[in-house]
Amino acid sequence: MNIRGFVDTSFVDWDKKVSCVVFTAGCNLRCTFCYNFGLVLHPEEFDEIPEDFIFNFLEENSDFLDGVVVTGGEPTLQPDLEDFIKSVRKFGLGIKLDSNGTNPEVLMQLIAEGLIDYIAMDVKAPLDSEQYSKLAGVNLNSSIGDIKKSVQLIKSSGVDHEFRTTVVPGVHTKADIEAIAKSLAGADRYYLQKFQPNTRFDKLNENKPQSDAEMEELAEAARKHIPSTEWRGR
Amino acid sequence: MTIKSLENEKQMDSTDIALFVRVSKGDVVKWSRQSIVDALLRETSISPEMADKVSREAENAIIASNIKFITAPLIREVVNDKLVHHGLEEERKQHTRLGLPIFDVDQIIRNHNKENANVPHGPEATNLSLAEAIKKQHALLRVFSPDVSLAHESGDFHLHDLGMIDRPYCSGNSLEYIKKFGLNLPNALSIAKPAKHPEVLIGQMIKFSAALQGTFAGAIGWDAVNLFLAPYLKGIDDRRMEQLAQILVFEYAQQAVARGGQSIFSDLNLYWEVPKHFADVPAIGPGGKFTGNVYEDYIGESQRFVQALLKVYRQGDAYGRPFFFPKPQIHISEKLFKTEGYEDFLTQVAEVSSEMGNPYYVFDRGDTAKISECCRLAFKLEESDFNDAKTPWKMRYSAMQNITFNLPRIAYEANGNDDILFELLRRKMEQAVKGHVAKKRFITGLLNMGNTGPLGLLTMDTDGEAYYRLHKASFLFGMVGLNEMVQYHLGSELHESRDAFKFGLKVIAFMNKMCEELGKRLDMKFVLEQTPAESTAYRMAMLDLEHYPDQARQTVKGDLASNEVYYTNSTYLNVGSQVSPIERVKKEGMFHPLIEAGSLTHIWLGESRPSPESIANFVVKTFKHTTNDQIAFSPEFTSCLDCGKNS
Numbered sequence: 001m002n003i004r005g006f007v008d009t010s011f012v013d014w015d016k017k018v019s020c021v022v023f024t025a026g027c028n029l030r031c032t033f034c035y036n037f038g039l040v041l042h043p044e045e046f047d048e049i050p051e052d053f054i055f056n057f058l059e060e061n062s063d064f065l066d067g068v069v070v071t072g073g074e075p076t077l078q079p080d081l082e083d084f085i086k087s088v089r090k091f092g093l094g095i096k097l098d099s100n101g102t103n104p105e106v107l108m109q110l111i112a113e114g115l116i117d118y119i120a121m122d123v124k125a126p127l128d129s130e131q132y133s134k135l136a137g138v139n140l141n142s143s144i145g146d147i148k149k150s151v152q153l154i155k156s157s158g159v160d161h162e163f164r165t166t167v168v169p170g171v172h173t174k175a176d177i178e179a180i181a182k183s184l185a186g187a188d189r190y191y192l193q194k195f196q197p198n199t200r201f202d203k204l205n206e207n208k209p210q211s212d213a214e215m216e217e218l219a220e221a222a223r224k225h226i227p228s229t230e231w232r233g234r
Numbered sequence: 235m236t237i238k239s240l241e242n243e244k245q246m247d248s249t250d251i252a253l254f255v256r257v258s259k260g261d262v263v264k265w266s267r268q269s270i271v272d273a274l275l276r277e278t279s280i281s282p283e284m285a286d287k288v289s290r291e292a293e294n295a296i297i298a299s300n301i302k303f304i305t306a307p308l309i310r311e312v313v314n315d316k317l318v319h320h321g322l323e324e325e326r327k328q329h330t331r332l333g334l335p336i337f338d339v340d341q342i343i344r345n346h347n348k349e350n351a352n353v354p355h356g357p358e359a360t361n362l363s364l365a366e367a368i369k370k371q372h373a374l375l376r377v378f379s380p381d382v383s384l385a386h387e388s389g390d391f392h393l394h395d396l397g398m399i400d401r402p403y404c405s406g407n408s409l410e411y412i413k414k415f416g417l418n419l420p421n422a423l424s425i426a427k428p429a430k431h432p433e434v435l436i437g438q439m440i441k442f443s444a445a446l447q448g449t450f451a452g453a454i455g456w457d458a459v460n461l462f463l464a465p466y467l468k469g470i471d472d473r474r475m476e477q478l479a480q481i482l483v484f485e486y487a488q489q490a491v492a493r494g495g496q497s498i499f500s501d502l503n504l505y506w507e508v509p510k511h512f513a514d515v516p517a518i519g520p521g522g523k524f525t526g527n528v529y530e531d532y533i534g535e536s537q538r539f540v541q542a543l544l545k546v547y548r549q550g551d552a553y554g555r556p557f558f559f560p561k562p563q564i565h566i567s568e569k570l571f572k573t574e575g576y577e578d579f580l581t582q583v584a585e586v587s588s589e590m591g592n593p594y595y596v597f598d599r600g601d602t603a604k605i606s607e608c609c610r611l612a613f614k615l616e617e618s619d620f621n622d623a624k625t626p627w628k629m630r631y632s633a634m635q636n637i638t639f640n641l642p643r644i645a646y647e648a649n650g651n652d653d654i655l656f657e658l659l660r661r662k663m664e665q666a667v668k669g670h671v672a673k674k675r676f677i678t679g680l681l682n683m684g685n686t687g688p689l690g691l692l693t694m695d696t697d698g699e700a701y702y703r704l705h706k707a708s709f710l711f712g713m714v715g716l717n718e719m720v721q722y723h724l725g726s727e728l729h730e731s732r733d734a735f736k737f738g739l740k741v742i743a744f745m746n747k748m749c750e751e752l753g754k755r756l757d758m759k760f761v762l763e764q765t766p767a768e769s770t771a772y773r774m775a776m777l778d779l780e781h782y783p784d785q786a787r788q789t790v791k792g793d794l795a796s797n798e799v800y801y802t803n804s805t806y807l808n809v810g811s812q813v814s815p816i817e818r819v820k821k822e823g824m825f826h827p828l829i830e831a832g833s834l835t836h837i838w839l840g841e842s843r844p845s846p847e848s849i850a851n852f853v854v855k856t857f858k859h860t861t862n863d864q865i866a867f868s869p870e871f872t873s874c875l876d877c878g879k880n881s
Binding site: 014 | 270588814816817840842843844845847848849851852855858
């Protein structure tokens with residue numbers, strides 16, 4: 001697998017767990033607010049991390065680790081993702097997968113084989129809107145259907161999951177958030193994430209991130225459809 | 235010539251000289267050569283004949299200068315000059331005057347003390363600095379032998395808290411003592427009976443801490459605070475419980491009005507469970523009376539109070555900033571995991587770690603129990619201490635002094651030879667132990683002066699023995715720069731190779747064994763400690779760059795260009811190295827069983843605010859899967875002193 005980043009110990013990336021985080025190279029979206037845009041646009045600028053290096057670390061420290069978070073980029077683009085996950089599971093560790101949901105077949109396969117313990121899927125905008133393509137930075141005409149498919153798949157999978165939306169200042173309205181939440185109704189968890197101004201792709205967005213109070217207001221709007229909605233990035 | 239005849243002669247000479255002397259007691263008196271002779275005979279081992287000769291020479295020098303007014307300190311220096319001329323080195327030392335150049339005093343009064351971030355700037359603080367400067371000189375000249383003083387000054391090892399030479403280092407205390415005996419401080423005009431109400435007890439505890447701070451150099455620790463307070467908390471509602479917790483934390487945190495304007499270096503040892511050794515102990519309650527119950531019966535109140543305390547720590551001060559003191563030391567023992575509600579409790583503690591960083595997690599594995607004093611120091615309770623636990627007011631412990639070795643220098647001197655390295659280490663420990671013996675002798679002398687002596691607080695006897703239990707005192711050996719020692723000796727740092735790491739363990743095991751040997755030989759208790767020695771790590775690195783430049787330039791950390799250099803503290807792995815927190819707690823933890831007086835691993839959280847559950851999860855795994863003694867998490871944030879905001 002093309003791995004270009006590794007965090008050996010994280011208390012942040014998988015709630016309640018001690019995990020390590022593997023970053024895969026490349027993505028099929030170009031979200032303007034991406035916080036890992038280097039990994040998306042120029043993965044070759046990061047040293048490739050051999051799988052064996054990671055497996056050695058897991059072998060020595062599986063007593064402390066609960067699982068491995070596979071994130072990116074977009075992990076489902078990696079042809080050998082399944083093999084990698086199977087190798088990790090041999091150490092008795094769980095897998096959390098982060099995905100943008102554009103590859104429902106890959107997700108379905110992994111879920112069917114019981115290889116995933118937690119899925120976190122990004123939902124960028126209301127699912128039927130033109131805004132989705134705009135925020136994702138690519139024309140999604142053909143694949144918006146795939147994203148919807150992934151949402152349904154994940155909700156009905158029985159696998160622990162969350163959906164999340166990064167709230168982009170000046171773009172997302174309260175109505176947008178409510179619309180997204182509506183389409184996700186029935187999900188285990190929904191998180192709104194505060195925009196991180198220093199990590200964006202372009203310099204176009206000069207708006208300040210939402211205040212804590214504004215984030216809370218948006219979360220409250222989403223709770224009409226998903227009562228457990230919370231927000232992150234305090 | 236007899237003293238008598240000398241005196242007669244002198245009276246005649248001095249009446250003729252129209253010279254006035256400003257004397258130290260605050261007067262202007264006529265010149266008297268006899269005063270010089272008197273001082274020499276009183277203070278030094280000089281012979282009467284030599285005293286007379288020296289005084290005449292000094293007088294001649296002063297008369298020849300035609301000066302009209304002279305100060306007593308200047309006369310003393312002139313006399314010292316004559317003593318040096320006669321090769322009377324020992325007498326000169328005995329006759330020397332301690333003090334500071336006026337320039338330095340001016341600097342101390344006007345400028346902030348940069349060496350210790352805990353020392354504020356104000357008249358109280360400068361009093362402390364000035365007093366410490368003189369007591370330090372006194373210690374090096376009078377308390378320690380010249381070779382020990384020289385080893386300190388040249389940086390072979392570091393004698394800590396020389397400015398507080400007349401106090402023991404740190405102390406562990408029991409609330410039971412105040413509960414049972416009230417507050418009866420030697421110099422106070424009023425005596426308080428045992429408290430009847432929790433507010434009063436907390437007040438007495440803090441007052442007593444302030445008094446103890448006046449007789450100890452370092453931290454003032456309190457054992458099982460929430461448990462011992464519990465008998466006073468029956469039937470108290472949540473609101474008052476929280477207010478009591480606020481009183482305790484704020485009163486400590488804001489005691490920056492005591493010694494030297496410093497906060498009290500205080501530690502609160504806290505438990506969720508009722509520790510095994512206290513479970514069946516009869517509880518003392520209001521009025522100092524036994525309640526008829528045992529401490530196990532008070533688990534409810536004890537737990538509610540520790541929860542209230544954590545709430546206060548989580549909220550922080552009026553600006554939401556963390557409290558630096560009192561430090562919460564959360565004990566984790568096997569019994570914790572059998573005590574209902576422990577998961578939520580750990581999550582609550584971890585939330586404070588994540589947001590504010592205060593809690594220290596102290597691991598009491600198996601049958602050990604510990605009382606933690608300052609950042610790193612812990613006293614392991616021994617067999618006899620568990621007997622003490624039946625009468626918990628007796629549980630008063632102390633470390634007398636701490637001496638820290640400059641390990642990298644030993645590697646430079648050994649020049650790659652294992653045998654020489656261990657031989658040098660042995661010799662330096664043999665030399666340093668004389669420093670401990672000297673301090674013990676000095677403090678014992680002060681204690682022997684009893685209740686009216688300078689350490690009267692420590693000699694007060696309310697329960698059949700002095701408050702300060704000298705026979706229980708530990709003497710600490712610390713270390714700076716194990717990492718750089720190994721780096722120079724073997725060419726790789728502790729985290730870089732297994733051989734380097736193993737050699738590091740061998741060095742610390744050797745030091746631990748030496749402690750045992752020396753202890754048997756001298757009937758004293760020597761233990762290793764991870765010295766909280768940030769400024770010592772800097773001082774030793776600077777001295778080695780001066781005296782061992784070729785070697786030290788290869789090992790010191792920090793920035794050579796700006797002289798901001800240091801050796802890695804104690805047995806830590808290089809703080810800048812890419813070692814995962816998991817590997818750090820495991821590897822550093824392998825040293826901890828050898829460092830009996832306490833050790834710690836710091837885990838840096840960076841700017842992210844991790845999930846409390848993940849932190850609690852990590853803490854439990856550290857307890858179960860490592861030999862690490864103590865960990866703390868440090869979130870990264872900056873407090874602005876001007877606006878009070880955190881970022």
